[in-house]
Amino acid sequence: MLTDELRAEVARLKRERDAVVLAHYYVPTEVQELADHVGDSFALARLATTLPASTLVFAGVSFMAESAKLLSPERAVLMPDPTADCPMAHMVRRSTVEAARERYGDDLAVACYVNSTAEAKSWSDVCVTSSNAVRIVSALPQRNVLFVPDRHLGAYVASQVAEKNVILNDGFCPIHRDISAAEVSALKEELPGAPVLAHPECGPEAMALADFAGSTSQIIDAAAASDARDLIILTVDGVRGELERRCAGSGKRFHFPATRPVCPDMARITVDRLVACLRDGTGEVGLPEPAVADGARRALRRMLELGAR
Template sequence: MSKIDSATAEELARLKRERDAVVLAHYYVAPEVQAIADYVGDSFALAKLAVSLPQRTLVIAGVQFMGESMKLLNPKKTVLLPEPGADCPMAHMATRDTVEAARAAYGDDLAVVCYVNSTIEVKSWSDVCVTSSNAVKVVRALPQTHILFIPDRNLGRYVAEQVPEKHVLLNDGCCPFHAAIAAREVAELKRAHPQAPVLAHPECTQDVLELADCIGSTAELIAYAQESSADELIVVTMDGVAAEIDRRCGGAKRLFFVDESSCPEMDKITLASVVACLRDGTGEVASPAPEVAERAAATLERMLACAGR
């Protein structure tokens, strides 16, 4: 984990006291941002955690939909995004027309399942939200036979394979950065490091997942790396996770990533932008319209009911 100079650390501590603030960072942001965070995790875990925190100001070092989710679950708190321009392309890759067409075709026997990596508006069109770690459990628990999975076709395809009793309709959306990882590159790493297990996120394409020893959410991949006896690991997700794996393993594991494995949107978030948003109060996330917030929050509550809190 990166070291932070004392002047910056002191300024951050002062600003957090003055604003009654806490900093929460996603696993994919730069190591120096993770280093100054009070909590590091995936998007939904951080949003849930924030509900229990006493601070009135929440700084989320992540992309737009993460700030939206945090505001949705913490409507009375101030939520700040250090870089409001950092956005997740996949979060927007679903249309109302796709949802309405599926509802018209399958009626009450359809559930619209929305990956948490989506905008508040997309969530508001849906019946239930899921994360990459609980998607299979939630879909299996739903009473409907037909499932429209939005917005990520790759996670949707993985879920469909695990729950063959359901008819899963896939949406034409994806994480462009996970989808760009080529099976050829992973196979080359396997040949170079034959003893290294392959850990892959289900946002990757099917041919990549076929090479994996472990498929799981970001948190699950980190936990696997921590618990594995292997000295070398091939990690097929965004390389920001290296900071947390190194922290948990004391730097004892050699980690290998494909050449292009960073999220350029997460890379926009810098230590300087975290300091600036705390200092100036910039990047505040607005509350969504009440009717949209109500419908979107219901999808999260249904997820918790299906998957457990």
């Protein structure tokens, strides 16, 4: 439990360092409570470019802090734990991208999920997030779209944009992929009529049981708008804190699969590490080499441009 003394210390450290803390929905609830802004990857990426603070502290995994640095290179970007990574971010090879470009030529766009390394972004034409992927892919002038690195989000996008030929890469989020359809079915049997709200990083068997598919923020909005008392949530358990805050007093109950979906990398972002980062200025994120930085920044900026339309 957070004490008043701890909250005051964090507030003081933020003032002294001219820092703002951005936290993803998947980090521990206590860290979210100390943050200035909490959101999903797209909301935080867009917000980070508008904040006046000279230091951004990113309570999330490495690709998020890296993206913030790419978009705001003049500012210091700090991570409470620089080892917090995303396995899926590394699940694409340049040879896959080059082979698709050779096959389809100018009628190919490479759409790179923001959950990726800067290098992978630099090979791409545009970045996307789970909240805007369908809209952005639909808006691309090319008919053929290589979607990297997540095959599950890519498959969901393909189901929504039938006019496009979406080519899938063999990457995945281990946490969402491993959400068990059998466990979801058991929850549905236990809670008749409870809607299932799923993140499209889930595997096809679990997605087939969903009543709603969307990004983390879209799941939260749908849960808040729902008339249901019980809701089955298929994403990382860290979102529970925001669901409970948004729906406080409503009597709503949120049910996750029996095998709790926890991201071990997000769990590395603890209160102690956040405080140490603010106090000592540790975990500073640097820029990649100029060619990579320029390419990745171009793909991120195109995402912000197309995502705002």
